[in-house]
Amino acid sequence: MPEPVSFSDPSLSVARDTLIRRGLRLSQLRLLVALRDTGQVSGAAAQVGMTQPAASRLLAELERTVEARLYDRHARGVTLTTAGHTLADRAEAMLHGLDDAHHQIAALSSGARGTVRIGSVTGPAVELVLPVIRELRVTYPDIELSVHIDTSDKLSDALTAGDLDFFIGRVPEGMDPHAITLEEVGPEPVSLVVRLEHPLSRKAQPAIADCLAYDWVMQPKNGLLRRTAEAYLLRNGYTLPERILSTSSMLLTLAIICETNAIAPIARSAANFYAGAEAFGGRIRQLNVAEDLSVVPYSLIYLRSVEASPAVTRVLTLIRRKINEKTIEGAFGA
Structure with missing residues (x-):
């Protein structure tokens, strides 16, 4: 019977922030969500306010970071892979959570919450x-x-x-x-x-x-x-x-x-x-x-x-x- 894993096991903390340690950036996550919504690299780049070459470079870096192909190109644009959809969905939830945290902090600072x-x-x-x-x-x-x-x-x-x-x-x-x-x-x-x-x-x-x-x-x-x-x-x-x-x-x-x-x-x-x-x-x-x-x-x-x-x-x-x-x-x- 396997031994229970201690919650203080240092290997767990490494596993929890592996992508961050590899250099994952919020700008890449925003871009991936935009890519899922627009279906085009150019459209995603415009949505987040960057050039298409810069967007292509960020997406390529993101794929190397996660060690998986995130989208496939076709005649009408791009389609996210299963891995791409998984990461995009999690990224969207995280970005919404950050927005909520910002609103809550602003409310606390203004006295509207507390x-x-x-x-x-x-x-x-x-x-x-x-x-x-x-x-x-x-x-x-x-x-x-x-x-x-x-x-x-x-x-x-x-x-x-x-x-x-x-x-x-x-x-x-x-x-x-x-x-x-x-x-x-x-x-x-x-x-x-x-x-x-x-x-x-x-x-x-x-x-x-x-x-x-x-x-x-x-x-x-x-x-x-x-x-x-x-x-x-x-x-x-x-x-x-x-x-x-x-x-x-x-x-x-x-x-x-x-x-x-x-x-x-x-x-x-x-x-x-x-x-x-x-x-x-x-x-x-x-x-x-x-x-x-x-x-x-x-x-x-x-x-x-x-x-x-x-x-x-x-x-x-x-x-x-x-x-x-x-x-x-x-x-x-x-």
């Missing part, structure tokens, strides 16, 4: 990232996006580890401010949301005190949104809710809201989205209370030491444009 890894806290994800995703699907479908939604401390760790190109959030304690570039966006207003048929929905002007009688769903302790909500209540002379379910999952938060009388503080941009008729079947509504409740401003954050790829630069440009549009509209902090 991978962009975005991190965001909940509010900006709905308000800024989602519209950019919609636009990119139409204008630059070859840009591959990944979006990671989490709290700012987790996003900061992911950015530092090289798992994100940038994130939209806040600088957590412990992050080196000298290592990042920060572009402040604006504050993040917060709304209290309940299910559509919640008892408080029957009140034209519910008060915060009314809300404290119900269960609340909030981030785990020390989460920024939870700290903000609790500080707001205490600052305005209220006690904290007696019953709080802690979860970092927005999906679970909304599911609980839909199925119980619980109340949850969430980013207003997210509340506007989820309270729409198309999201969760319009089963969520915002309470007309605590209109001035908001989280400290968030920012666009990326590492100083990492040069953004063209695709990342393109996405950042679109996000900055959305920020400017919303700033003009007065959407931030509204």
Whole structure:
């Protein structure tokens, strides 16, 4: 039984590029493909932009390189041999592959293709990232996006580890401010949301005190949104809710809201989205209370030491444009 051949066998690498070592040139392959298509040496020469004598010389050199006759002459021109057709077909595939590689490289260089890894806290994800995703699907479908939604401390760790190109959030304690570039966006207003048929929905002007009688769903302790909500209540002379379910999952938060009388503080941009008729079947509504409740401003954050790829630069440009549009509209902090 023959012994298996190792993939590290040096004889295989020689076999793989034998024709290149013998002097095979791309101009010869282009000429052979043109010869197959035109059936004439003169026509093939004209197609690739050379004289007929030069074409004849290149074809003769090619036959010596491959050690086979590639075409036969006849009264009406030439016909490729079986070997000629085999090489021409492979040459055409290779040339098309090079053209595709050129187009892909050009797309990467222009930012029309590439991978962009975005991190965001909940509010900006709905308000800024989602519209950019919609636009990119139409204008630059070859840009591959990944979006990671989490709290700012987790996003900061992911950015530092090289798992994100940038994130939209806040600088957590412990992050080196000298290592990042920060572009402040604006504050993040917060709304209290309940299910559509919640008892408080029957009140034209519910008060915060009314809300404290119900269960609340909030981030785990020390989460920024939870700290903000609790500080707001205490600052305005209220006690904290007696019953709080802690979860970092927005999906679970909304599911609980839909199925119980619980109340949850969430980013207003997210509340506007989820309270729409198309999201969760319009089963969520915002309470007309605590209109001035908001989280400290968030920012666009990326590492100083990492040069953004063209695709990342393109996405950042679109996000900055959305920020400017919303700033003009007065959407931030509204």
